[in-house]
Amino acid sequence: MKPLTEREIRAAFVNCTKGQAKRLFVPHDLDERPWDDLDFLGWRDPQAPDRAYLVAELxxxxxxxxxxxxxxxxWQSRRxxxxxxxxxxxxxxxLMVAAKAGKAGQQGNSVGVYMCSDLACPLYVRGKKDAGIGAxxxxxxxxxEKVERTVAHLAAFVAKVTAEAPPRG
Known part of the structure; x- marks a missing residue:
C-alpha cells in the first residue's frame, strides 16, 4: 500500500459525513507505519475503544x-x-460493523465482519505479528496467495458497505 497522509485518509471515508471524517481520530505516526507490509491500514480510537477505522487501496x-x-x-475464552x-x-x-454508504447508511443499514480486534491482518498474514500458537x-x-486472499476478503466487505441497495419492485 502506498503511504497516505492524514488529509488523504480523511478524504477517503465513504460511510460518514465530511464533518465526521474531519473530527475522527487519525494516528499521528503515519510516517512510521510499515506501509510496504500493509494491504490496508487499520486503527482503533484510543478515546473510544468501540470505534475503529480502516483505509484500503481499492x-x-x-x-x-x-x-x-x-x-x-x-471476555472471549474460545478461539x-x-x-x-x-x-x-x-x-x-x-465483530466490526460499518454503516452502509449513502442513503442506506442514513437509514440505519449496516454490514459487519469478524475481524482481528487490532486490525493488524496484513501483519499476521506476513508473520510480522504473532497471535500465538495455532493462530x-x-x-x-x-x-x-495469502495476501491476495486477504485483500479479496477485505474488498468484498468494502463492496458490501458501498453497494447501493437494490430497487424495490
Missing amino acids: DGRPAALALRSSGGGS SMCSVCLTTHTGGVS RLPESLTLE
Missing part, C-alpha cells in the same frame, strides 16, 4: 471505513477466526 484509490466494534476482547486474514485468536476477534493454520498457499 482500484487504485483509497477507501476508508468508520467501524463500530463489538466488545470482543478478553475465533478473523474472516479477513483467517488468523485465530483467543479474545482477539471482534495461523498450516497452508500450502504462498505468501502472495
Whole structure:
C-alpha cells in the first residue's frame, strides 16, 4: 500500500459525513507505519475503544471505513477466526460493523465482519505479528496467495458497505 497522509485518509471515508471524517481520530505516526507490509491500514480510537477505522487501496484509490466494534476482547475464552486474514485468536476477534454508504447508511443499514480486534491482518498474514500458537493454520498457499486472499476478503466487505441497495419492485 502506498503511504497516505492524514488529509488523504480523511478524504477517503465513504460511510460518514465530511464533518465526521474531519473530527475522527487519525494516528499521528503515519510516517512510521510499515506501509510496504500493509494491504490496508487499520486503527482503533484510543478515546473510544468501540470505534475503529480502516483505509484500503481499492482500484487504485483509497477507501476508508468508520467501524463500530463489538466488545470482543478478553471476555472471549474460545478461539475465533478473523474472516479477513483467517488468523485465530483467543479474545482477539471482534465483530466490526460499518454503516452502509449513502442513503442506506442514513437509514440505519449496516454490514459487519469478524475481524482481528487490532486490525493488524496484513501483519499476521506476513508473520510480522504473532497471535500465538495455532493462530495461523498450516497452508500450502504462498505468501502472495495469502495476501491476495486477504485483500479479496477485505474488498468484498468494502463492496458490501458501498453497494447501493437494490430497487424495490
